[in-house]
Amino acid sequence: MTNKVKNNWARHSWIFWGILVLLFYLWSIMGLNFSGLQESAGEVSKSIVEGLFHPDWGYFYDGSGEDLFSLIIQTLAIAFLGTFVSAILSVPFAFWAARAAKENKFHLRSTSGKFVLVLIRTFPELVLAIMFIKAVGPGSFAGVLAVSIHSIGMLGKLFAEAIENMDRGSEEAIQSAGGNKADMWILATMPTIMPEFLSFTLYRFEIAVRSASILGMVGAGGIGTPLLFAIQTRNWPRVGIILLGIIVMVTVIDYISGTIRKKLV
């Protein structure tokens, strides 16, 4: 019966939302300047597809250290090292941001920690990479630093959520057996959350591999630099082989990491 006496707003609110969404779309379509395709668009896409199907196999390995194989390994190294450093740095951030009790929405320590993590997460990774390039010079070390700092934003958040949702039973057990805070942390807290931490770190590694492959576009090492160069010089067979390399690399890493993560949790 209560359903029948819905007020007018509840019954007609969809009109309001509909108009709002429509206005939002109108604003977007009007605001964008669709310059139209340039005349060469068809030709360029044709050569890209052609390049993809006739990749420049000679670039795969030539022993110079500037070939696809070495740079893919370098990209993986950037992602691996960056994620490792960021996983360690994220742990204190996570304990800072984790809420002690679920009831209170605002908690000075936890809320401030979460805010800092949001700041880190939103700061564009490319800008971070450029800032580190200013500090240590262009090269993969800048990429490692950018990945290490940027990943804290997401890993810290995931870790904090894992801490909030963990089972507190083992902590209590150590406490009732007379353990102090340090015992509790080493013997109960860390072992309980370790599998989840590892699983999130692997997940973040998958993402870091993707971002490491584009960080090179600003000069932070890895496969991105030759890729951008090949696109700018319209060397489509070269673009084709690099694209294939990235696709294979990401697929293999996703598969390996997925298999390990399934075993962990």
Next chain:
Amino acid sequence: MDNDLLPKRPFMQKYHVKGIGYSVLFLFLLWGSSIMTGVEWGEFFTNLDQFFDLLGRMAHPAWEYTNIVIQPIAETIQMALIGTTIGTLIAIPFSILAARNLIKNSVVRGIIRFILNLVRTIPDLLLAALFVAIVGIGATAGVWTLAVFSFGMISKLFYETIETIDEEPLEALRAAGANNTQVVVFAVIPQVLNSFVSYFLYTFEINVRASTVLGYLGAGGIGVYLQRSLSSFRYDQTAVIVLAILLVVIVIDAVSNNLRERLQ
């Protein structure tokens, strides 16, 4: 005491072969990666003052630049909205074709899923670089980039949702003689609509974040100005842009999270 009665731990367990092996492998990978990337922490700490000098210059934002930033920020949101919408529209038929419970033909499903997996592996900035080469510099390239990027993401989220639906309404409709289109319209869509809208908003959030840097390669939006300020060493302007990005991302996230909570 007769030791033979006690169970013996095999060699592998007794000497922790697996644990030690994995640790050694891990350390080896770390060492190899540091060699490969030329890590020099000493250099990092000696040059840290330069990094802080840069941060210091960013700490004094050029507020008069705010007026110039508003228009490209709006363009960024517009690109994200249109891109996500186009991607979603393309994703819907693909997600239906990839769903295990709707398409029984495993060959079709396999091919579709293979294509979707391929699309998902390509990083967004790489797509931006390609589309800038194809359609030229400007917001159009950004829209196409985001469309392809959200297509890969949304189709996966959508087909996973479709696979979790309740089968019984479908069966009821089939028993009443409905064809495939009717089954989708009257039994599948009503069950998945809420999650679809929720995932659409989620992808929109991610695309707003992504679109802020696409312009770096010429694909429109605020990234163009980001690149300009960075290459002219105007870090005070960079600071304004980063703050604007921060504000927009936080607002969009809050609105989208609020709407998504209402949908559930």
